[in-house]
Amino acid sequence: MDQELFERVRKVIVEQLDVREEEVTPDATFTDDLGADSLDLVELVMAFEQEFDVSISEEEAEQVRTVADAVRLLAEKLQAEV
């Protein structure tokens, strides 16, 4: 996993979900481990879009369950843009 990307993703998650940095591990799930509800997830995806200047579809967002999923998706998005 791209450590630099992970750190940026973690920063967004910490800010959006009001969780501690150490809680945001690659395996952590957004709903169970990080306490996000459905509205939090919508806002989190919007925050990713804004931070990384990418567009994430609803179908893509639905596949994201863990922090690692989010990092992987964003890595693909950023790769595709190069």
Place this chain on the structure above:
Amino acid sequence: MRRRVVVTGMGLITPLGIGIEPFWQGLLQGRRVIGPITHFDASNLATRIAAEVKEFDPTQFMERKDARRAARFIQFAVAATRLALDDAHLTITPDNAEQIGVLIGSGIGGVDYMDSQMRVLIEQGPDRITPFLAPMMIADMASGIVSITFGAKGPNLCVVTACSTGADALGQAARLIQRGEAEVMIAGGSEAAIVPIGVAAFCAARAMSTRNDDPEHASRPFDAERDGFVMGEGAGVLILESLEHAQARGARIYAELLGYGMSADAYHITQPDPEGDGALRCMRNAIRDAGLQPTDIHYINAHGTSTRYNDAKETLAIKRLFGEYAYQLPVSSTKSVTGHLLGAAGAVEAAATILAIQHQTLPPTINYEYPDPECDLDYVPNEPRPARVRYAMTNSFGFGGHNTALVFGAFEE
């Protein structure tokens, strides 16, 4: 014999501070809390002054994440509820939860969210609107989030009657208790509209004072030089309880809510009836509901907004209802100190009325300097006054022609 309803707790978030003590002392001292608007750059508005709640930290009352997503009127409502429940020494448990309801109104709702998200809509497009806009802009959400935060599972609703909202919330909550639908109601009003669109809207309606160079004297109800209201913000939440429930748990009783009267002007969207007809009828209805005569009332906490129309027509209505007794009846407007808290005003002023009964002291109308021939009653000018107050009434009138009066009495077995 209908069930009696008593007040056992009060929570106040006002421009005078957090809680009852700064509120009551501020009213008695006539503290000047109206000043230039600091919540946003108001330099292009006709009115650039307000009574803002300063030094309010919502995270003292709710989880940081919940506070961050909540509209300001909801933060105020949760904070005021926590203070009121503590004051009443009432804990919500699985055993009593279904007997405890919530009715916290707001005149406008989450207009701070609407204001900021409208900008996002225009500047960044609909895909950037936060998913919290819908739940946070709706006025019923104060009641919703209070029930979620504290676990109150009884009746849960909201009334919206503009500047009568807080008083109607208390009146309707009392009715629910009288009808046996709840033993306890967490009731009142909350408002936070000091945002560009909120202030601009009332500016456009020509309802607000433009005394920008002298904000401390801008809210001057019943004074000849008054030129409009000054917007305030905050929340008032009272714990209303059936007498049996309060006594069974040994609760301290502030006062009894004896009467609730409503009426409509059926006249104009913003102006009061020229003869004060609606105001007169709501007062008469409230006094009748309390089983009293007009001469039993010892004090009126007036709506007293400091607008030309309201103060003259409210005075006229009082004179028509009370006759000669009107000249012996002290009437004061605490909006002279707090500004106009819109949908929270009725609840905050109910608290002022109850405190007047508790302390046997009348809070003054400050900034009273120049008599207006149309306003010739005893407005308790500038200084608090010790007085015998057994029964007191508080008036609230709202755009749309809603009129509401509540009568409180010292508790007697």
